[in-house]
Amino acid sequence: xxxxxxxxxxxxxxxxxxxxxxxxxxxxxxxxxxxxxxxxxxxxxxxxxxxxxxxxxxxxxxxxxxxxxxxxxxxxxxxxxxxxxxxxxxxxxxxxxxxxxxxxxxxxxxxxxxxxxxxxxxxxxxxxxxxxxxxxxxxxxxxxxxxxxxxxxxxxxxxxxxxxxxxxxxxxxxxxxxxxxxxxxxxxxxxxxxxxxxxxxxxxxxxxxxxxxxxxxxxxxxxxxxxxxxxxxxxxxxxxxxxxxxxxxxx
Amino acid sequence: xxxxxxxxxxxxxxxxxxxxxxxxxxxxxxxxxxxxxxxxxxxxxxxxxxxxxxxxxxxxxxxxxxxxxxxxxxxxxxxxxxxxxxxxxxxxxxxxxxxxxxxxxxxxxxxxxxxxxxxxxxxxxxxxxxxxxxxxxxxxxxxxxxxxxxxxxxxxxxxxxxxxxxxxxxxxxxxxxxxxxxxxxxxxxxxxxxxxxxxxxxxxxxxxxxxxxxxxxxxxxxxxxxxxxx
Numbered sequence: 001x002x003x004x005x006x007x008x009x010x011x012x013x014x015x016x017x018x019x020x021x022x023x024x025x026x027x028x029x030x031x032x033x034x035x036x037x038x039x040x041x042x043x044x045x046x047x048x049x050x051x052x053x054x055x056x057x058x059x060x061x062x063x064x065x066x067x068x069x070x071x072x073x074x075x076x077x078x079x080x081x082x083x084x085x086x087x088x089x090x091x092x093x094x095x096x097x098x099x100x101x102x103x104x105x106x107x108x109x110x111x112x113x114x115x116x117x118x119x120x121x122x123x124x125x126x127x128x129x130x131x132x133x134x135x136x137x138x139x140x141x142x143x144x145x146x147x148x149x150x151x152x153x154x155x156x157x158x159x160x161x162x163x164x165x166x167x168x169x170x171x172x173x174x175x176x177x178x179x180x181x182x183x184x185x186x187x188x189x190x191x192x193x194x195x196x197x198x199x200x201x202x203x204x205x206x207x208x209x210x211x212x213x214x215x216x217x218x219x220x221x222x223x224x225x226x227x228x229x230x231x232x233x234x235x236x237x238x239x240x241x242x243x244x245x246x247x248x249x250x251x
Numbered sequence: 252x253x254x255x256x257x258x259x260x261x262x263x264x265x266x267x268x269x270x271x272x273x274x275x276x277x278x279x280x281x282x283x284x285x286x287x288x289x290x291x292x293x294x295x296x297x298x299x300x301x302x303x304x305x306x307x308x309x310x311x312x313x314x315x316x317x318x319x320x321x322x323x324x325x326x327x328x329x330x331x332x333x334x335x336x337x338x339x340x341x342x343x344x345x346x347x348x349x350x351x352x353x354x355x356x357x358x359x360x361x362x363x364x365x366x367x368x369x370x371x372x373x374x375x376x377x378x379x380x381x382x383x384x385x386x387x388x389x390x391x392x393x394x395x396x397x398x399x400x401x402x403x404x405x406x407x408x409x410x411x412x413x414x415x416x417x418x419x420x421x422x423x424x425x426x427x428x429x430x431x432x433x434x435x436x437x438x439x440x441x442x443x444x445x446x447x448x449x450x451x452x453x454x455x456x457x458x459x460x461x462x463x464x465x466x467x468x469x470x471x472x473x474x475x476x477x478x479x480x481x
Contacts, residue, residue, distance in 0.1 A: 003334060074463035075456045076421035079435060083456055086448035176318070183320035187427060194323045207330045215319050215327075222318040 009206045010213065021200050021210075028196025029217055031106070035113055035182040035192060040175060042118025043125050050122060051129025052155060065126065072123035077184050080120055084112040085188040106190060113185035121178050128170045132163035165236055172229040176222055193217060260447045261454050264437075272437030273458075279354055279433065280420045286359035287419075288412070291366025296396065298371055309367070316364035321425055328357040329429055350431045354423075362419050369411050373404030410474040417466045421459060434458070 010022040018024070054065035072080070089097035101108065136159060144154030164171075186195035197214035201207045261268075297309035316324065332353050333345035340346065348356075377400050385395030405412070424435040432440065435455055442451035 070464065071460070074421075074460045074467065076424040076435070076459055078424045078427060079452065079456045079459055082439070082448075082452045086442075087452050090449050180318075180320040183322040184425065186322065194320060194326070197323070198326060201326075201330075211323065211327050211330070214323055215315075218319045218323070219315065 003208065005209070006206055007209060009204050009209050012204070014200075015203055021204060022213075024196050024200055025193065025210075025213055025217065028191060028193040028214075029221075031110075031190060031196075032179065032182050032192040032194075033221075035110065035117065035185055035190060036175075036179045038114045039117035039121060039182070040178055042114065043121035043174070043178065046119065046122035047125025048129055048160075050126035051133070052160070054126065054130045055133045056151070065130075069123045069126050072120055073127075077116070077120055077181055078187060081113065081116045081184055081188055084116040085109065088112065088115075109185065109189035113182070113188060113190050117178055117181055117185070120181070121174060124174050124177070125171065128167045128174065129163065131170075132167035133159055135166055136162060162238070165238060168229065168233050168236070172226065175229070176225055179221060179225070180218070256450055257447060258450055260441065260445055260450055264441050267441070268434065268437050271432055272434035275351070275432060275436075276420070276423050276434040279351070279358060279423050279426070280416070282355045283358035283362055283419060283423070284416055286355070287362035287366050288370075290359060290363035292370050292401065294363055294367035295370035295374055298367065299374060313364045313367050316361055317368075321361060321422055322428055324361050325354070325357050325425060325428060328360065329353045332356055350426070350429045354426045354429065354431060358419065358423065362415070365415055366412065369408050369415060370404060372411075373408035374400055376407045377403045406477070409477065410470050413470045413473070414467070417463050417470070420466070421463060424459070 010025075011020050013019065014021055014024055050065045050068050053061040054069075056062060075083075089100045091097075092100070100111065103111065140158055140162070141154055144158040149157065182190075182192055183194040185192055186198070191199065193214055197210040200210040204210070294309045294313060297305040298313065300306050300309075329350070332348050336342070336346035336348055337344060381399055381403070382395055385399045390398065423433060426433050427436050427439065430436070438451045438455040442448045
């Protein structure tokens, strides 16, 4: 093996003259986190709504929710990314579609990436929310009704507070997934962490230093999230209500 | 691109899409399943091993693979495999392996980490008494594993293994970042050549959707059948 290692490369300036290579990677990390966090807000809100309507007594609402989950789970994320980037603006009114396409970079790729990751992850969050609600004893909902609460009130004050606590561990892994999946956004031009490492590799020819640094940053972010969520789990735990963890799969 | 949609472009390019693109995707998926399950099972056995070093290595590998994005892993292997190849055969220059070999190795090694966790749960779902019974019959570790534990573990885990395989079938589309002509790569090349983004990507989405929905339907049926037998 005659690979020329050069770990000092991180402190060298990039040819673009915007700073050191380390700076490039950290800006990439910032975009990774920005994409993931913005998409996570969409995923949580939309996922909670879809998850809840799948458990309501209304047949057609449940069917609509199931349809949403099946649709977004059975198309590859990359294809969805292209659909949001290339196809979605074509189906909007012409002025609106053009406005989206003509946004200055990086927004023209950031916005579709966030919408894509958000709606994609919402399907997975919805699956967890449904599982969390269905893991509760049936008596909980009946008790809510017996107390004279309306259906929305039952969800708001009885079912959801416990369900969300039960599904915190799988939600943690979904959050880790959304950070990892944000790397797919590089295909439509978001310069997030993986793209930044790739750019660094192309300019400096130091392939393995660039990818090692990106790998370490991903691992550190992962560990950070896991510890933060463990702390949150302890903070919000209700004694006697630590339900069985619903397993999340895939990536 | 702005004109009315032209779905003829799909019909004209069907042979290219399926003969070149889908063949690549399916071959890659099939090879990655076989190698991924093989290495995944080995990793699971290592992780459950009583040798500390083995189990530490397997745990480290699985956690590392599970905490980095697949896209980054694809890039890693694309650049690393030529050097590993050179190291194995003692060549002084990195070996050219090509995008296909590189994708097969990437997906096998990446999915192995996910299959390993599934197989670990599968192995642990087999009661300990089965292992002891094997040893009591005079079988050694490998015989007990091959004849008693693994067949049951596979059977218990089959639905989850297949679900993971459907996810992997979708994930193979990410070889797009190596400019490989898999199914999506083929669709995207035509889309760019003819400026027919809407038609090609909607069609690609539809094909993936139909395949995956059919797959998950079959998995659900299998799950029910297994549940009754057990």
